[in-house]
Amino acid sequence: MEQYPDLRRVYQQKFYFILVDEFQDTSKIQFDWVKLLLRPKNNDEKVNCFMAVADDDQSIYSFRGAKAAENVEAYLKTMKLDRNNSKDVIKLEQNYRSTDIVLRAANAVIANNKARLGKSWWTDMKNGERISLCQMEDNISEAKYVVDVIREFKQQNSTISYSQIAILYRTNAQYVVNGEEIYRKPKSNAKLHEQANYVFNQAQIIDHYKKKHENERVDNIQEFSRSSLRIIYVSLQDNSPQDGKIDSSHIDAVQLMTVHGSKGLEFHYVFIVGLNEGLFPSSFSDTDEEEDRRLMYVAITRAKRVLHLTHSRRRMHFGEWKNCQRSKFLNEIPIDLIRQIYDPQLKFNSKNDTTPSPHKKMKTTATTTPMAFMSGSSLLKLNNNKKTNKSF
Numbered sequence: 001m002e003q004y005p006d007l008r009r010v011y012q013q014k015f016y017f018i019l020v021d022e023f024q025d026t027s028k029i030q031f032d033w034v035k036l037l038l039r040p041k042n043n044d045e046k047v048n049c050f051m052a053v054a055d056d057d058q059s060i061y062s063f064r065g066a067k068a069a070e071n072v073e074a075y076l077k078t079m080k081l082d083r084n085n086s087k088d089v090i091k092l093e094q095n096y097r098s099t100d101i102v103l104r105a106a107n108a109v110i111a112n113n114k115a116r117l118g119k120s121w122w123t124d125m126k127n128g129e130r131i132s133l134c135q136m137e138d139n140i141s142e143a144k145y146v147v148d149v150i151r152e153f154k155q156q157n158s159t160i161s162y163s164q165i166a167i168l169y170r171t172n173a174q175y176v177v178n179g180e181e182i183y184r185k186p187k188s189n190a191k192l193h194e195q196a197n198y199v200f201n202q203a204q205i206i207d208h209y210k211k212k213h214e215n216e217r218v219d220n221i222q223e224f225s226r227s228s229l230r231i232i233y234v235s236l237q238d239n240s241p242q243d244g245k246i247d248s249s250h251i252d253a254v255q256l257m258t259v260h261g262s263k264g265l266e267f268h269y270v271f272i273v274g275l276n277e278g279l280f281p282s283s284f285s286d287t288d289e290e291e292d293r294r295l296m297y298v299a300i301t302r303a304k305r306v307l308h309l310t311h312s313r314r315r316m317h318f319g320e321w322k323n324c325q326r327s328k329f330l331n332e333i334p335i336d337l338i339r340q341i342y343d344p345q346l347k348f349n350s351k352n353d354t355t356p357s358p359h360k361k362m363k364t365t366a367t368t369t370p371m372a373f374m375s376g377s378s379l380l381k382l383n384n385n386k387k388t389n390k391s392f
Contacts, residue, residue, distance in 0.1 A: 012037055012039045018049065021053045025059065026067070027066055056117050057116055060260060060298060072117065101129060103123055107120050109296055109300065110294065115290060130339040133330065134311075135312070135313065142273060153269065163252050167257075168262050174273065259299045263298055268305050270307050271309075272307070272308070274312075275310065275311040280295075296327075311324075
């Protein structure tokens with residue numbers, strides 16, 4: 001339309017009201033295209049009405065070309081709007097999904113980002129459940145812990161379907177190795193492993209993505225190749241089909257997905273797993289920390305009532321055990337929102353390491369001491385003694 005002004009004029013006349021939803025996910029070329037639809041300002045006719053609806057804190061698609069900060073600034077400049085004028089920038093800050101505890105955590109985390117318009121969620125749903133933060137010895141015990149908590153939760157809350165429980169992770173590679181107990185093993189794993197390696201080698205997929213510097217894709221492919229003998233499909237029920245595949249449209253099943261895949265969805269109970277440095281946030285050089293923080297914000301706000309965060313002292317990475325640190329994002333959540341839980345199998349290095357802090361500024365007091373290495377079973381029993389099942 002830049003090259004054909006007559007055609008541009010047709011569409012400028014055709015559309016008077018223009019609304020772009022999910023504006024934070026637009027690329028520069030998409031925004032440039034929309035700007036071509038705007039009528040030039042003259043005395044003969046009115047200009048278009050152009051409205052953008054966006055949550056810049058949920059801009060998580062830069063790898064697709066999304067330019068949230070740049071496009072928001074360009075939009076304000078194009079439309080001659082003042083970001084500090086409430087008539088120009090209307091903020092919808094009341095949240096109808098999550099409890100006050102979940103929203104306070106989300107607000108605290110995202111406040112550490114600088115490139116944002118700024119807003120603060122609030123809700124009428126007060127006195128929500130505190131956020132459970134569990135540290136496990138390794139990612140295998142982390143996965144088994146999550147399964148145990150889900151099973152016992154379902155036993156005590158039968159009216160809540162499995163599909164209202166979600167396990168979110170940063171990358172698909174975590175799905176492959178996050179513990180054998182939550183997977184089901186197909187009979188043809190050896191053949192699958194052989195076929196996968198053959199395809200990768202013939203297609204030169206890894207070399208292709210290495211040349212494009214898409215490190216996360218390379219990581220996922222290599223992890224899949226190494227772990228294909230253990231690839232097993234998720235099932236928390238005994239009546240899974242023999243091929244191990246689950247059709248979520250027909251089976252009430254726990255939802256496993258990346259945080260990217262969860263955007264726009266909501267669940268009663270959300271687990272965010274693998275909250276370790278180098279994983280979430282990612283250690284890849286082409287990953288922006290502020291975007292990873294926005295990912296964390298998106299993950300937290302998927303929870304309607306209950307939020308469970310987990311991390312581990314070491315993780316299996318490319319077939320080797322690696323020691324790891326907890327995610328910096330956990331340190332950004334206010335300590336009064338956290339209920340800390342520890343794995344009784346943890347091997348602490350020293351006396352000073354027996355009460356690892358859930359926050360950098362936390363002091364070891366009677367209110368913040370770890371809960372005697374409570375298991376998922378004990379935690380659920382404690383909650384049920386204090387509150388009714390509706391508290392979940």
